Amino acid sequence: MQLTLDDGKIEEAITGVDQGTGLRIQIGDRQNFANANVADADDLMTLAGRAAASVAEGTETHVFTPLRPDTLPRPHDVLIDPRTVPISRKVALLRLANDVARRHDPRVHQVTVYYSESIQEVVVANSDGRYRTDTRIRTNFALIVVAKQDGVLESGFEAVRGTRGFETMTEEAITECARTAARRAVQNVAAQPAPAGTYTVVLSSEAGGTLIHESVGHGLEADLNLKGMSVYSGKIGQQVASPLITVIDDGTDPGQRGTSAMDDEGAQTQRTVLIENGVLRTYMSDRKHARKLGIPESGNGRRQSFRHLPVCRMTNTMIAPGESDPADILASVEDGIFVRKMGGGQVDVVSGNFAFEVTESYRIRDGRLAEPLRGATLVGQGPKLMSEIDMVGWDLGYSTGTCGKDGQGAPVADAQPTLRIPSVVIGGKVQA
């Protein structure tokens, strides 16, 4: 279900059911996959016929192992099922967020608030006898605030979301979320345009983990490494980052947006150390690629829905905290840029070149925060950047997002400590 408050009014209320099945037949290296909305056993048999239609006559038959249902431990408990909460309560929170954001500053020009809840029931059964189920309850509360000053429009975004029940939707959390979105919009509308050029950058832990997701994470997905397509291909055991860098993907992290009991092939999720003190340890894998690369299945075979084949992808990915005091990291920079919040990003995994959006940033002058900046992007090459990071803070901050890969979206979280990058390209509009 999704509710939208826009322009001061509850404008949209949507609910619905999408139910179906995806059937996959593996023949050697080839996968036949058929999916459809399925309501009953007849539909399912029709679908099985379509999946099998292009399997050649005489293909070796496989004897099915009898199904052995088992139960995986839950990563966390859902305290309040959102379906049990009256809609009036959800509407009240939308109004609260709208009021808080509009009262924040006279330059707040427009406010859009979204609340959505999704209940995803997953059943996985395969010919090896695996039979597992998982229920993923996710709640999402997000604001887009638009500020206007002298004809310039800027927006600010903030969200509270996770694989959580309604217990996270407290008035305090919603108020804080609305204030942050409004503050960001108002600050950006008054900010100086960011410069263009090469700078020392401090990434605050509050900035979230888009950096690790784009610059390293995608390159460590097994499918891209199988045929040597990633900049990290064939480098297990090698130094691929500064010794200060440890990278972990953890699908069990309680309540995070990328958390579930199992992946969408029924493999139990786990905490996987990908890079340890700069040394590449393993890749994130699904069944097919784990087998091909001879590495363990890591619970990273995720799908958007029954309409999609599993792809190797991240869950909750982080750079582990280090030993520096975040205050010392800021104080160490004479002239640079402080990134307090990152937006979306993208990577070309073959070359390692990435770009991500900066949604809140400041100039650093003499080790202190100076004027706010707007409209910055940070670009670089993953392995090069990871070998250059020279200070890692002892703090840790999370951000949430929806990752796009192979035409599928998946909920993820990313996290990082405060980091110092000695030299990186910033794209803004103004010449330094």
Added chain:
Amino acid sequence: MSERLSNDAVVERAIASLRRQAALAEVFFRESSSTSVEVKDGAIENVLVHGERGIGIRVIDSQRVGFAFTSDLSAGGIEECVSAAQAMSAVTEPDPDLRIASGVTDRAELAIHEPIGDRTVEERADAAFAAERAARALDPRVVGFRKTSFFDGETTTILATTSGMHGSYSESWCGLSTSVIASEGEERQIGYHGHASRRHAEIDPEAIGRYAAGVAVGKLGARSMATQRIPVVLEPYEAMSLLGAISPLFSAENVLKGKSLFAGKVGEAVASGRVTIVDDARRPGGLRSAPFDGEGTTTRRQTLVSAGELRGYLTSLKTAAKVGGEPTGNARRGSYSGPSRIGPSNLYVEAGTEDAAAMVRGLERALRITSLLNLHTIDPISGEFSLGAAGDYLERGERQYAVQGITIAGNLLGLLSSISGVGSDLTFGGGGIGSPTLVISELSVGGT
């Protein structure tokens, strides 16, 4: 086992049930089937067969709107969906401008349906293999592929309202895309290209393979460039990306809510005088052509920007009632599972008169963009963009060296007004958007 209702029966049942509740309502039905065959290095990797069938119901009760969807098209499932939409309408606030369509649509000949028939998996795979062979033949530095896919599909859409609108159409599409990897020494680069069409004969696998290979090979040896302001050449496919980013500015919904930089600018110059932008849902064979939109409004061709001057906005029934004028038929439906959103149909920049190559040769120095990273982060509200880019540094049209690891930044309004050249090579891409080669007089580039 439940009896499977025909497409028309599903819609009739839903409308009958809605009439009993005396509500104003709209039923959107869609059935879709598609196939894609993914190959890599000469072998079939995946065969994907996809089917979907569902309805979305929009109810307007006491000037309040509610929406529900379902893939359960049994009699019970339809009934539940009707009740859910009704219940959702009690949650929203009244808006006197909410409407449903009542008119009859015309029988437009849009050339959007070519039955797929009995195309085999092997025929589909052969097209993909041909693209791979052409890519390899272009240059020995082409070493492999991330994925090459051929895809096709057919969709039937039915839309009916309790006030008598009833329309349906069928459409088809097919296309091919490939990601080519080129390598030299330790360096590897990727080049993507794809195209889609309503007609199978218009897909040229070899041309797609060569184009992608050219992009990948062209990036080898790329280096950064100095931070500077420089003229920028956008070839059609890159120009389409930026035109797509500009499209939300035309939405009447965004205009009414103060989220568009085009608000209050009808009749004013918003782009260089060389620029004319058209939205044409009636373009024969257009990938986004349809006889009516997601609310049942008959579609049309509309000039949005004429020689730089803003002429109008894209509207839905509700927003047309608010801004005045006939609805433009731009309430687009992506699927049965979501309500319509205002968006462009076949949006394009009209061709200019200049030969693209001659236009580029006339530039002393320029940056030609061949790939952009982070297009999804362009904020249509502020219009600000700052993107990762790769391309070529040109002098008098001649490539001097390949460039990567740089940014280009600006504002969408600034970009439109600084278009100093429009080529005659109008090309339509796989997303229905079209553009000729564009020259931007100057953009800010961030590098070393």
